[in-house]
Amino acid sequence: MISAILNTEVLSRAHALFASARKHTVQGLSRLLPSTLQRTHLAHLVDLDLFVACANHLRGEFNAPQLQSLSMRSDAAQLSECPVPVTFLVSIFNNSPLLNEIHIRRCVNTTTIAELKPRDDHNRRALSIIEVACHNEDLVSVLNNYFNVKESSNVTIELYSIAHIQSALSQSVDLVGVQRKAASSFEIRYGNEIVLREGEHVREQFFALRISFPKRFTVMFRMGERHMKWTWKAFVDNFPCDQIRHLTTTNRTDDSSASIRVHPHDLLAALSGLRSLTISDRQHIQFLSAVPLIAPITNLTVNLPHGTNLGDLVPIWHWLRDRATSPISMTLTLSGNFNGLFIYRDYHYMEAPIIAALNMYAHVVDERTANKDARRSRVDT
Secondary structure, eight states, X not given: OHHHHTOHHHHHTOSEEEEOOTHHHHHTHHHHHHHHXXXXXXXXXXXXXXXXXXXXXXXXXXXXXXXXXXXXXXXXXXXXXXXEEHHHHHHHHHHOTTOOEEEEESOEEXXXXXXXXXXXXXXXXXXSEEEEEXXXXXXXXXXXXXXXXXXXXXXXXEESSOSOHHHHHIXXXXXXXXXXXXXXXXXXXXXXXXXXXXXXXXXXXXXXEEEEETTTEEEEEXXXXXXXXXXXXXXXXXXXXXXXXXXXXXXXXXXXXXXXXXXXXXXXXXXXXXXXXXXXXXXXXXXXXXXXXXSOOOEEEEEOTTOOOHHHHHHHHHHHHHHTOOTTTXXXXXXXEESSHHHHHHHXXXXXXXXXXXXXXXXEEEOOEEOHHHHHHHHHO
16 A cells, blocks of 8 residues: 555655654654655645654655645654754755745754855745744744745744754844844743654653744744753843733643743743733742732733632732732633532632632632533533
8 A cells, every 4th residue: 555655656646745643654654755755756746744754864855846835743852863954945945936834843954054055046935834843043044044934924933952042032033023022922831742862752841932923923942851051031131021911821741740840930020011911820820929019910810720729819819919909900810620510619619708808909700610521420420
């Protein structure tokens, strides 16, 4: 079956190719497809979505003149292990004038960037989507040489292991033509990702700072367990944090202790212009005390996966009291799902006094609900 799919005559007539799952490597398709694509003139290919294993380094050029959507990803833990040389990627840019979407994740090796020839054509076009996640900022400069990144409709740039925060900001924001002071919101995001390290797939913890600019332009700086090369203090020293109006903190890991290793207190202390704050993890409630008292916050949202409990609401009450807020000036929104109708009712009963106390300092909007599946299973039994 695979040999039939990889027949060069068949591939040359393909309009779309999808081999994006890591498991396909075991089955042989993703292992053999990259080398086959390199020697095939893909005259009709419009959409390519490909997972490239670290062992399958691409070479030469890629010829698909009708290509409009490009998606390539890998699971390389380090830059040197990425299987797609930047020269190969540039060949796609040169040979695919209709390219309109780029999705690249953890696969481009920019260590050979010095081999790139100067570009004669300076006519850069805007794309509809640019989504790039790479180990350092070098790939951003390549993209900026070929495309009008700033004017593209939807741009997300994520950098995994930047060495210097000032250089990363310069390449991903300044040289693109975006003003740092135009940023409107931050998200401190904790998560994990499976990568291939020394021949084994491992789960690595990280946190990232997501910076949102107007016109759907987003930049993310990541710091992982093995790549702690920048600090919150260094970022604050190089970014106008007092212009930020909205902050969200999230934790997408299964490890409840992982997210708290590096406290963002330096960043929080610099958010003097903050107007709204969303907390989506129980551990992050303690971050409230680091927000400046002068910050004109009017909205606090506490959106915990399993709803809030008394232990969560007490520090929130102290924080509101210390800020001397009122129901006119502050809105507190509580959201999340309780695991079952009876637990939901019990919480409401026990929380009544603290909810009443919170109403002295904020307009409380309670959007918490009982988990429907848990409610059904409890009633059925």
